[in-house]
Amino acid sequence: MLWDVDLDLPGSQLTAIVGPNGAGKSTLVRAALDLVPRQAGSARFWDQPLRDVRSRIAFVPQKQEVDWDFPVTVRDVVLMGLTPRLGLFRRPNGEHLQKVDEVMERLGLQPLAKRPISHLSGGQQQRTFLARAMVQGAELLIMDEPFAGVDGPTEELLFATLQSLRDQGHSIVIVHHDLETVAKNFDHVVLLKREILATGSPSSVLVDSNLRLAYG
Amino acid sequence: MVDLLGDYTIRMVTIGSAIVGGLCGALGSFAYVRRQSLVGDVVGHAALPGVALAYLISQSKDLAVLMLGAGLTGLLALAVSILAVRYCKMDQGTAFASVLSTSFGVGVLLLSLIQQTHAADQAGLDRFLFGQAATLVEPQIITMAGVGTGALALMLIFFRPLVTLSFDPSYSRSTGLPVVGLESILLVALVSSVVVGISVAGVVLVAALLAAPAAAAHRWCTRFSTLVAVSAAFGALSGATGGFLSSTWANVPTGPLIILILTGLVIVSLLWGRRRTEPREVPS
Amino acid sequence: MTSSGWVVVIILLTCVTCSLVGCFLVLRRSAMTADAVSHSVLPGIVFAFWISGGLNLFSAFLGAVGAGALTVGLTKWLTRFKLKREDAALGIVFPALFSVGVIWVSVAYRQVHLDTDAILLGEVLLAPFEQLQIGTTSLGPVSVWLLGPLLVLATGYLKLFQKELILESLDPSFAKVSAPAASQIGSGLTLLLCLAVVASFTAVGVVLAIALLIVPTAVGRLWTDSLRLLIWLSVGIACLAGGLGLFLAFGLNLSVSGRKGKSSLSPPMYWRSILRATGTTRRNAG
Numbered sequence: 001m002l003w004d005v006d007l008d009l010p011g012s013q014l015t016a017i018v019g020p021n022g023a024g025k026s027t028l029v030r031a032a033l034d035l036v037p038r039q040a041g042s043a044r045f046w047d048q049p050l051r052d053v054r055s056r057i058a059f060v061p062q063k064q065e066v067d068w069d070f071p072v073t074v075r076d077v078v079l080m081g082l083t084p085r086l087g088l089f090r091r092p093n094g095e096h097l098q099k100v101d102e103v104m105e106r107l108g109l110q111p112l113a114k115r116p117i118s119h120l121s122g123g124q125q126q127r128t129f130l131a132r133a134m135v136q137g138a139e140l141l142i143m144d145e146p147f148a149g150v151d152g153p154t155e156e157l158l159f160a161t162l163q164s165l166r167d168q169g170h171s172i173v174i175v176h177h178d179l180e181t182v183a184k185n186f187d188h189v190v191l192l193k194r195e196i197l198a199t200g201s202p203s204s205v206l207v208d209s210n211l212r213l214a215y216g
Numbered sequence: 217m218v219d220l221l222g223d224y225t226i227r228m229v230t231i232g233s234a235i236v237g238g239l240c241g242a243l244g245s246f247a248y249v250r251r252q253s254l255v256g257d258v259v260g261h262a263a264l265p266g267v268a269l270a271y272l273i274s275q276s277k278d279l280a281v282l283m284l285g286a287g288l289t290g291l292l293a294l295a296v297s298i299l300a301v302r303y304c305k306m307d308q309g310t311a312f313a314s315v316l317s318t319s320f321g322v323g324v325l326l327l328s329l330i331q332q333t334h335a336a337d338q339a340g341l342d343r344f345l346f347g348q349a350a351t352l353v354e355p356q357i358i359t360m361a362g363v364g365t366g367a368l369a370l371m372l373i374f375f376r377p378l379v380t381l382s383f384d385p386s387y388s389r390s391t392g393l394p395v396v397g398l399e400s401i402l403l404v405a406l407v408s409s410v411v412v413g414i415s416v417a418g419v420v421l422v423a424a425l426l427a428a429p430a431a432a433a434h435r436w437c438t439r440f441s442t443l444v445a446v447s448a449a450f451g452a453l454s455g456a457t458g459g460f461l462s463s464t465w466a467n468v469p470t471g472p473l474i475i476l477i478l479t480g481l482v483i484v485s486l487l488w489g490r491r492r493t494e495p496r497e498v499p500s
Numbered sequence: 501m502t503s504s505g506w507v508v509v510i511i512l513l514t515c516v517t518c519s520l521v522g523c524f525l526v527l528r529r530s531a532m533t534a535d536a537v538s539h540s541v542l543p544g545i546v547f548a549f550w551i552s553g554g555l556n557l558f559s560a561f562l563g564a565v566g567a568g569a570l571t572v573g574l575t576k577w578l579t580r581f582k583l584k585r586e587d588a589a590l591g592i593v594f595p596a597l598f599s600v601g602v603i604w605v606s607v608a609y610r611q612v613h614l615d616t617d618a619i620l621l622g623e624v625l626l627a628p629f630e631q632l633q634i635g636t637t638s639l640g641p642v643s644v645w646l647l648g649p650l651l652v653l654a655t656g657y658l659k660l661f662q663k664e665l666i667l668e669s670l671d672p673s674f675a676k677v678s679a680p681a682a683s684q685i686g687s688g689l690t691l692l693l694c695l696a697v698v699a700s701f702t703a704v705g706v707v708l709a710i711a712l713l714i715v716p717t718a719v720g721r722l723w724t725d726s727l728r729l730l731i732w733l734s735v736g737i738a739c740l741a742g743g744l745g746l747f748l749a750f751g752l753n754l755s756v757s758g759r760k761g762k763s764s765l766s767p768p769m770y771w772r773s774i775l776r777a778t779g780t781t782r783r784n785a786g
Contacts, residue, residue, distance in 0.1 A: 033390045054392030061386040069584055070249055070383050071434060071443045080380045084391035088377050116438040136391070253591040254532055261707070304722055313531035314718045317711035324708075346602070420539055420598055427591030431583055467606050472599030479596040486582050 005041070005196055009173060010188055014166050016176040016202075019192035020215050025175045026062065028192065029142050033059055045140065055084040058133030060143040063125065068118050074128050075113040078104055081135030103134045107161065123154030130161065141165070141172045148177070159185045182206065225350070226463045232352040232360060233459030233474060234452045236416045237425065239364040241451025243371060243409040244426035245433065245444045246402060250382050253427035254312055255294060259410040260419035261316040262293030264323025267344045268330060279356045279415065283363065286344070287411045293319050294403060320419075347418030349459055349470035360412050367408040370401055378402055379440055416455075417471035425451065428478040435489025454478045506641050511742045513647040514700040515712055519738035520654055521696045522713030523731050524689055526721065528669040532587070533690065534713045536575065536594035537568040538697045538706035543601030544568065549609070561646065561698055568694030571597060646699045654692050661685045666727070712738055 005028060009015055017025045030036045032043040034050060045053045058081070078100055082092050092100075104110050107127045112120070120128065126146050133141050141162075147155050162172055163185075176182065182189055182202055189205040191197040193214045198205040240256075247253050263286035270285025271277065297311040371378065381388045381398050389395050406426075413422040433446035458474030525534060541564040548563025571593055578589035631638040639645070658665070664682040668675040675682040693713070700709045720733035 059390035083380045253587040309531040313714040421595045423591040424595030427588045472602040475599040
């Protein structure tokens with residue numbers, strides 16, 4: 001349940017959506033993507049309605065939403081990133097496959113290509129989904145709690161990857177639960193508790209008065 | 217062996233059961249990975265009123281007509297249970313159990329109506345309750361093969377998006393795949409394969425025709441496309457073996473024999489399958 | 501009492517017992533277990549027939565309960581350690597057991613009359629004629645003697661352990677760690693389920709027993725969120741449907757002979773689906 005959300009997010013930045021449990025963080029991004037029904041309001045991306053720009057957006061759902069026992073390999077998952085571009089009938093050609101290999105190389109997934117996803121660590125799982133989003137050629141990346149259950153070093157590695165994506169002009173929005181890593185890694189923060197409490201740079205948002213409002 | 221296959225009945229039963237097994241094995245792998253193996257059970261039970269209605273309306277026992285009726289009520293039942301889950305927040309098992317028992321009740325009512333008005337005419341309809349492969353004749357096999365080819369073609373044409381959808385529904389919706397359309401295509405293909413399966417295995421056992429081959433194949437495969445192929449092969453193999461054996465041994469019904477062979481395959485796969493079987497920590 | 505009087509008693513007893521047990525089953529999200537158990541009753545009865553050498557209700561009862569327990573146990577084990585998918589585990593276990601039953605009957609007992617139709621579909625009009633006899637006095641139908649004590653047992657068990665059962669359905673992992681007794685009590689519920697299915701199959705057949713177990717609660721759930729109300733509502737809906745079904749069946753003369761008795765419980769199904777539809781629309785409107 002969310003009220004009166006009026007939010008503009010800047011492009012080419014790493015944005016965190018933070019707030020206490022039940023604040024509606026996941027609901028906010030899911031409503032923006034039409035994954036849950038909205039009572040009212042609309043979401044626009046690059047000043048266009050969602051249906052015109054869907055292929056430019058990649059969504060990475062929460063980990064527990066995915067069936068990790070599904071019989072697919074890492075490469076199969078990355079290949080799924082081609083689905084929006086290929087539509088229902090076309091098959092991937094050499095150029096597409098080359099792009100897949102490039103992305104996997106860049107994220108260090110090549111050695112894992114043939115591994116079933118049931119045999120991945122938390123960080124490897126997130127890298128796989130990141131690769132899928134990059135193969136899709138998405139300019140906006142929306143990730144729901146990607147750092148849940150990921151250890152420290154892996155988290156830093158993921159952040160480095162995300163930051164380099166941002167430096168190439170990608171916009172990244174992350175639903176996040178860990179306030180400690182926000183200041184260091186993000187450019188923009190949205191503090192949420194059923195409504196928007198504050199939005200702006202980490203140093204301006206994460207001040208005591210705001211935090212007491214959200215968590216106190 | 218060659219002589220035996222020369223026998224018309226044995227050949228028909230073997231071929232028919234192999235088609236059914238292969239088809240249900242292939243489509244069943246989709247049901248399996250989506251954790252909906254029990255749709256076979258729902259469609260199976262819901263086919264009964266469809267068969268009875270088709271007979272009441274058309275007064276014919278032509279397999280194609282009866283299968284059409286079964287398919288329509290099966291599809292309706294499945295749609296109702298899916299809508300109940302989505303819009304009434306009903307638990308999937310509760311919705312399935314309610315719909316399957318209710319429609320079976322209606323089916324029994326219609327059958328007893330037929331029994332009263334058409335005296336001894338129920339005989340041909342009973343085949344759907346327990347399945348009767350032994351009486352298969354060539355035109356029926358052609359019908360079954362036709363429906364099966366249609367279902368398989370749907371699956372193959374839309375294979376790639378269907379796999380993406382089954383693996384990650386949220387992602388698929390966010391990228392703008394026509395989710396509702398794809399779901400409907402998959403449901404139609406699944407229902408068709410169940411309806412074909414019923415004519416050999418009967419409404420109760422058809423659940424295992426969907427669930428067992430895929431569960432066995434999952435032990436040997438890491439990729440979904442291989443899983444579909446192996447599952448179809450397991451199904452066809454069990455179908456052919458069960459069909460052949462049951463028509464050479466006296467008194468052994470085909471459907472149950474196929475199911476037992478499939479169960480044997482599952483046991484073998486669970487014991488010696490390549491994939492690790494110890495419980496893994498579920499990623500939180 | 502006349503035999504139609506006994507029919508009414510048997511039907512009402514069945515309705516109350518099934519809807520009570522089914523209520524907690526639905527809350528635990530294991531409605532399809534009822535489906536599986538009700539089908540694997542067949543091999544249990546065949547086994548009992550083989551052991552005892554004759555068809556009497558009591559041994560059939562024991563055999564069927566055993567088969568039901570086996571189904572639940574196997575499914576749990578497969579789900580936990582092998583397949584990690586409850587739907588697939590159920591979909592393999594009960595057809596396998598059912599197949600064993602069907603093959604066994606058709607190979608070994610061709611000359612014996614073991615009516616698979618009667619087991620699947622039930623013949624309530626015949627139920628009053630199997631009387632419990634001590635010496636030469638007859639004490640009423642066997643079904644009543646099975647259903648009556650079972651209803652008392654079920655009511656006592658559910659009343660006594662209501663708290664644990666709810667805890668176990670809400671949070672099985674918590675129950676397993678912090679209240680192991682609650683897990684055991686949950687297993688007791690599956691045993692009650694087996695008993696209820698077996699006791700009611702003589703009256704309504706195994707497939708319609710599923711309807712009596714699950715549908716009243718599924719419908720009731722659309723109307724209320726309070727557990728106490730839900731229980732009363734389920735029992736009420738079940739009895740209403742059972743009564744209406746009987747009334748219609750007698751009225752429409754759909755069940756004039758024993759052979760056709762199996763249809764007598766179908767009208768309730770019909771009525772229930774109407775009820776269900778109204779419940780759904782009301783919930784959506786409100």
